[in-house]
Amino acid sequence: MDKIIFLIQSDDRKGLLATISQYFYSRNYNILHCQQHSDTQEKRYYMRLELDLKDLQTTRKQLQDEFSEFASKLGLTWECHFTDYRTNVAIMVSKTSHTLFDLLSRHHEGDLNCEIPLIISNHPDLEHIADQFRIPFYYLPITKGKKEEQEAQVRALLKQHHIDLVVLARYMQILTPVFVDEWYGKIINIHHAFLPAFQGANPYRRAYERGVKMIGATAHYASEDLDQGPIIEQDVVRVNHELTPEGLRKVGKDVERQVLSRAVQAHLEHRIIIYNNKTVVFNAEH
Amino acid sequence: MDKIIFLIQSDDRKGLLATISQYFYSRNYNILHCQQHSDTQEKRYYMRLELDLKDLQTTRKQLQDEFSEFASKLGLTWECHFTDYRTNVAIMVSKTSHTLFDLLSRHHEGDLNCEIPLIISNHPDLEHIADQFRIPFYYLPITKGKKEEQEAQVRALLKQHHIDLVVLARYMQILTPVFVDEWYGKIINIHHAFLPAFQGANPYRRAYERGVKMIGATAHYASEDLDQGPIIEQDVVRVNHELTPEGLRKVGKDVERQVLSRAVQAHLEHRIIIYNNKTVVFNAEH
Amino acid sequence: MDKIIFLIQSDDRKGLLATISQYFYSRNYNILHCQQHSDTQEKRYYMRLELDLKDLQTTRKQLQDEFSEFASKLGLTWECHFTDYRTNVAIMVSKTSHTLFDLLSRHHEGDLNCEIPLIISNHPDLEHIADQFRIPFYYLPITKGKKEEQEAQVRALLKQHHIDLVVLARYMQILTPVFVDEWYGKIINIHHAFLPAFQGANPYRRAYERGVKMIGATAHYASEDLDQGPIIEQDVVRVNHELTPEGLRKVGKDVERQVLSRAVQAHLEHRIIIYNNKTVVFNAEH
């Protein structure tokens, strides 16, 4: 069943639920699902609404224009998505393949509602996987001091392919602030540690040295400050003294895979609202 | 902050959210929190509403009488709770003490919003724990063939103490159908297995014999059929070949404690709706 | 580093560790790792030894012949494996692809120490995945009343390809007792439920109907009785009232993937000993 999804946020105050639900009900929309959150600390209100696309009696533009008027009176910030549109996702990788493989197989399984028109890498190593799944692979190496040039190429490709979301599936390069700002809320990165523990390089080695009893992974939106963006999803796995840094790396692969794919899925299902460098992630329904 | 909580269920149809939220908004209530669930299989709608008790401008009876009228027009089944009322809980035990201890210390910690006016047991063994927490302890043994008589005493005590909820904290007796029916939805039992696996007696022994790699616990509302009532909460813990049945029993204690206390907490916070021998358990907010 | 792995079991008695470790030490083997388990209920002793393959001064046959003599005096049951040998694995599937995909990508990632010379199916649907990974695909349909004939073909293929392990990756057919007996301890099946709960058909539908709060998966060696063989690995995932049977199926895919791949990995790393329809699964080291 196709749906219209509204993601709404505003300052919290009386009557928002009644007013907004009344708005749609009076226009004859069936509200299939409504999730809310009131942040009592920040006095902020968040809402996710699912309407039945079959109830749409106007053009999509008209729906949005009218809601826009209503929203501006109430001071709502909002997005509107239609589930029959398939989000265009670009995956960026370096040499490590497990999260790439995982995303591609889930996509192939029909569990990620998106198109993946291209894979971009600063190394040629994973081209054979792109081939295996018949997805165009762009090898854009970074020459010393010429990162901006490479990024210009990357950004041109993203534009050309109408990309909505970039997934950094263990892309081992720091993006420039210009890129990150332009794409804020549209780049998901996986960090192979339980942030804010072990930010930066070599988290498994450092986890080994600290002797932790669990290791984790964190998916977050990229922001200017490395590993500091809004966290979408985290998970951990129990480890013990028997594991070397290499062993931790192996065991960690499964957590990385799961955490990244859950975060991408939440984004594709329009279940995430960003505010104040944090995320509201509404539960999935199936 | 004290709250009014409505638990509502009905057949699913268009406009329920708008109509109900409008009902309260127009009477000047602030909806602090609203959670819903549409069961698309059963075509059933479930809702939990939190209102601010300070917004109450009528008597409590008036609020309920008026809502009752509204609800009967819409065909809603509903309950209304006020969080400044402390639920009266009776705990029933036999000889095993860990879940009793856990409930009493959480209560003492202020994490269970209830009174515990009495503990009832068919064995005298745990009286000292009741003493330690200064809770009256009633020892009501079961003589062969005279379970009805003992239950009559139990039920008299429950009535006399205005009990709202009975928690069977490893009470090793099967209640009679009459008792269970009268108290349907008001008796929570803990079974020391991951139901429907290992229903009935000796679940740890049977888990050992089957060689399972995880053991669990299940909290459910008591129903006529043993271990078949609506499940509220379950959890598991990883085990391995090294554990004897006695070892499983020890390891299982923590899961039993957690599962039972989470289920009791969900009930006390009015987050559970029963329908069709299943439960909708809404998330806690804190 | 390549290793010699001994899996040993016997009746428990004094001195086994000292005697066996002395045996190898006196022959100048370095014991890299030694894991044991004494089952005090069954009075049974289990041991897993890792030796450094570089210490081997004889032929492999000679090592085994000599140990065989020593073992028969002590009444040990044993197996000996060399990690430079790559186990031959056949995967059997029907129409569901997620566990197949997972096994193939882990294999491609280098995380499963085996060869996968063929995939066998009773349906043609998944041939394209086999193609994608360039693994020969055998489509052997089952005509009514002719299962024995199909199985004869399957068993001929297994023989021809020197298969050591068969993985039933959601192969939706019950194997005949003859096949299962011949291959006892060499067929791993994944059941999409937390056994012994929901044995048999449609576990997700039945989990939905029972209203469980977690669903699971179980990997076990196939035995004559359906879903009754020695359990190797289990895991669960938390679910709630929002999930339909179809939603449970989707959520369950990740658990199935993980449980099956962990079980296969334990088998390939020679960490499993079967006794009395149960398994000892020694921890992995990395």
Next chain:
Amino acid sequence: MDKIIFLIQSDDRKGLLATISQYFYSRNYNILHCQQHSDTQEKRYYMRLELDLKDLQTTRKQLQDEFSEFASKLGLTWECHFTDYRTNVAIMVSKTSHTLFDLLSRHHEGDLNCEIPLIISNHPDLEHIADQFRIPFYYLPITKGKKEEQEAQVRALLKQHHIDLVVLARYMQILTPVFVDEWYGKIINIHHAFLPAFQGANPYRRAYERGVKMIGATAHYASEDLDQGPIIEQDVVRVNHELTPEGLRKVGKDVERQVLSRAVQAHLEHRIIIYNNKTVVFNAEH
């Protein structure tokens, strides 16, 4: 069954297992359980041996003197424990009661093999809990600039009561380096975060601000550097945007309880070896 437990560590080299197990076997000891770990990075060997106390044919002193001679030849570092000795544990608290309650009820349940002769606090608030469990309570406040004086009193009490282990059950004071050094490996602290994330003060507040999706707790041996000592046990619990810092604190209580009690239990069962600011924690058997 009572046992003799040896904890051994040394540089790793060939033959340690054979030599040590032979040592005990030739003296007619039954090795009930033997666990080992070879740290291939540090080239370090760790071993835990359980012998049957009934096999002891000498005095305990003689056993240790003789082993001492053997060990010094091999360069082993070791400890020897007898499970019929009950470790003396002092618990130190401030105002928070949940971990205290948990330790005392587990002790009362018979799940912690120790005596608890006293509870020490820098605040008077929790005396009633000590009373409830009939354990002497010492209120030793800290006057500004006089921490050394208070610690002198604490240390005198520990000596007087023959304390073997100090458990800091949310004792909100930093111990002086002198104290910590003297008691190295004998003070277990619980930190209410997943270290090394959120070291220092107010971890729940900071977890809230960072927007993490899981919170955790860490039990570690106290060391001179705050929250930097050898980690014994960690665990986490899933949280989401709905939780305030106060909500995180509530949800975190269960993890703190479990992590601290598991760490204390591992220490009491002599399953921990410290080396290089890290721990080897051998599995429990039951």
